[in-house]
Structures are given as structure tokens and as C-alpha cells.
Amino acid sequence: MRHNMDTMSKEHDRKLHIRTWGCQMNVYDSARMADVLCRHGYSLTDNPAEADLVILNTCNIREKASEKVFSELGRLRRHKIERTKAGLKQIIAVAGCVAQAEGGELLRRMPFVDLVLGTQTYHRLPEMIAEVEAHARPVVSTDFPVEDKFDALPEENRAAGPSAFLAIQEGCNNFCTYCVVPYTRGAEYARPALQVLKEAKRLVASGTRELTLLGQNVNAWRAEGTDGAEWPFSRLLSALAEIPELERIRYMTSHPTSLTDDLIEIHAHEPKLMPFLHLPAQSGSDTILAAMNRGYARTQYMEAILRLREKNPDMALSSDFIVGFPGETDADFEQTMALVRDIGYAQAYSFKFSPRPGTPAALMEGQLPENIKDERLQALQELITSHQAAFNAPFAGRIIPVLLDGHGNQPGQLHGRSPWMQAVHVEAPDSLFGNIVNVLVARAGRNSLTGTFVKG
Ligand code: SF4
Secondary structure (H helix, E strand, O other), X not given: OOOOHHHOOOOOOEEEEEEEOOOHHXXXXXXXXXXXXXXXXXXXXXXXXXXXEEEEEEOOOOHHHHHHHHHHHHHHHHHHHHHHHOXXXXXXXXXXXXXXXXXXXXXXXXXXXXXXXXXXXXXXXXXXXXXXXXXXXXXXXXXXXXXXXXXXXXXXXXXXXXXXXXXXEEOOOOOOOOOOHXXXXXXXXXXXXXXXXXXXXXXXXXXOOEEEEEOOOHXXXXXXXXXXXXXXXXXXXXXXXXXXXXXXXXXXXXXXXXXXXXXXXHHHHOOOEOOEEEOOOEOOOHHHHHXXXXXXXXXXXXXXXXXXXXHOOOOEEEEEEEEOOOOOOHHHHHHHHHHHHHHOOOXXXXXXXXXXXXXXXXXXXXXXXXXXXXXXXXXXXXXHHHHHHHXXXXXXXXXXXXXXXXXXXXXXXXXXXXXXXXXXXXXXXXXXXXOEEEXXXXXXXXXXXXXEEXXX
């Protein structure tokens, strides 16, 4: 995250440290919180000990993620004590989904925390900080405010780099029985097309070549278009593709029930739309899908993917899976394994079911012991890894376009992504950073490709 301080009003020179857990939406939110605060005199630091303000942007989709937040808070407490001894102040803020879910309870458990702010309130950070400072008492702001967070946020000044995130949708109405998002992020909200296009053009003008549109249920985006009519998601993708210097468009995370025919169609003919789709199946068993309240059966998921592959045989697919959901039998799990074999994913993420407080699945009968979840997770991950290796192997010897968006450890080494989302390590001069270049793939590993820049 880089911020153009010249254009921001500097009231004081204060240091801000942000630590982010969880999904890309949280990464995006952290960047926007930094945008808000840099206008109020803050600059970013990697060192929490020297920060006047520390924000932990949290995730509680899994138990481990929220526990990590609490152990980080323990470490921060020690920094705060040291700073207080040295006569320096430090404000500790907890943002994101743990903050939204725990609210004031978090202050009871961690009384040295000064600010608890929910997922929809970070545009109000400066006023909340002023309140903490003025009254020397903690502030909790986890209500979903009526005003639109996106409207209230300042225009970004960040140069986000060659590949950037852009949140177009937030919240979810699906209420999958294991998920906290509908409670922590609220009901679905889609940003109007004009707002999205303006932000996209700003990012592209600052050097971005690839945009990943973000939303908890991104392909359910439906909002006012630039012509005043209601646009479906595919129409927004077409409008973004018209931005000349924007070369690649991706989106995540999609819900299978919103993979409509018009969206499938645009994957067939829009070259800027990358041939990669993350479409979480979660399970291959109809019984478990129903218990999860996913809203589709295995056949519907398979049919949607068949239609997509018919239109664009080059599509690479990715998914999320949860193993050990309450009541999952060996036969249910075998259905998941069969689905993975049938689809042949290019990559996939798999997790053990972890009950989240306040969700229906946490109270369901048939909770499974950890050893069964562990065994199933291991079997599934081995299968996914073998598919990933099989997907990557034929790339050896091919020349593919790679967007170089990261630096390696040594000069002359850059990192990037293929159109199919593979990580690619490239021998190329640093001057090519930020460009899409041709790369001759020398080695195709399980997790990444390695190659050399070739001209032409
Ligand atoms: S679709 Fe389901 S899993 Fe995804 S955010 Fe909504 S409720 Fe959560």
C-alpha cells in the first residue's frame, strides 16, 4: 500500500500499523482504512511497537483465525505497556469480523483495547479516534449504519500496483448454515456501476493492469448502471472491459446459483476476462449441501460447470470445500471426493468444519470428532494436490502471458500470475515489473511454474 501524502492534509505525523487476517475483502478494507487515516496525518509502519495507532483487521470464519487475533492482542498489550512507561500513547483498534461478532464482549476480555469497529463503520475511524482521545474511554461501533460506507469513503490516492482489488459488493443474503458473513457483513449491497467504473479508472490511471472485483457474493452483483437501468453483473464486466489500459479482469467469490447464462456467455467472448473461476462447491453430497443451505444440488453445480466449459473449454476452476460438516458420513465424504475427480480443479482450498458461535451449524447434531475430520481433510488435500499437479504439468515448454506484479529475492527475478491464476517465477529484468510479458515455462511444479521472459 502506498499513499500519496502530498495530496493529504497532515494534521500530525502519526504512525499507523495495520495487521490483516482473512479474505481479500479484508485486505481491501485495510487499504481503505489506511486511505482514510493517511488523510488525517498517519503514515504506515510495519513495526507495531512504534505505532500510535494499531488496527487488527480480523476474520472469524475459522476458529484458528480468531484465536490468532487474541494472541496478537496479548503481544500488543506488552507494547502498549512499554509505550505508556515511556510517556507515549497507543490506541489499539480491533476491526473486521471478530469485532463485529464480539462487540463490547471483546472489551471485557481485552480491556486495553480502545476501539472496536465493525465491518461497515471504518469510514468513521477519524471521529471514533477523536472520541477515544477526548474522553479516554473505549468506543464500540458495530452497528450497521444507514449511510453507505462506500459513499462516505474518500477517493483513493493509492497506487495499488499492477494487480489491484476493487470491492463491488458486500454482504450476503444466503445464510449458509456454517457462515458468519451474513451476520458480520450484513445484507447484500452492490455498489452502483458509476462508482465502480470511477474507482477502476482511477486505479488503471495509477498503473493497475489487472482488477479483481471483490464481493462475498460477487456474481450476485446487480445495481444501477450508468444509463440508469438495472445492470446484471455481466454488463458491469463488459463496461469495465471497455477501459483501454485495463488488460485483465477477475472476480471472486462467486456463488454457484448466480452463475447465470449471460455470465457464462461473457466468459466465451471477452478476452480481458481471465479464464479462471473460483466457484466454491463446499461439498459433493446433496444431503450435506442441503444441511449447509447452499441452495443447489450436486447436479446443478456440475451442469453449470459443463455449460461454462462448453462455452470456454480453456476455463480453469477452483473451489472451497468443508470436510467434517455435522452429520457427514463416509458416503457423503466420498461424494465430495468424486466431485473433485469429476471436475478436475486447477486448485482448491479445503478446511475442516469449525463451528462458529451464532451459526445454526454450530448447534447441529452429529458433530464429528477431530480425528475423522483430520483423516478426511488429508485425503481430500492429497487428491486436490494431485489434480493441481496434473493441471500444471502440461504447461512445461509452453509460452504463456504473465503479469509481473511481484519482486523475487534476487535482482532479475520477478513473480507474476498466468491467466489461469498459477503463480509464476520469472527470470526477467526488473524494468519489466508491471507488464504482461511472454514467459517460456521451464518447470511446472505442483504449486507454481518457473520460466524465462521471452521477447515477442
Ligand atoms: S454464500 Fe454462504 S458461505 Fe458465502 S458469504 Fe454467503 S453465507 Fe457465507
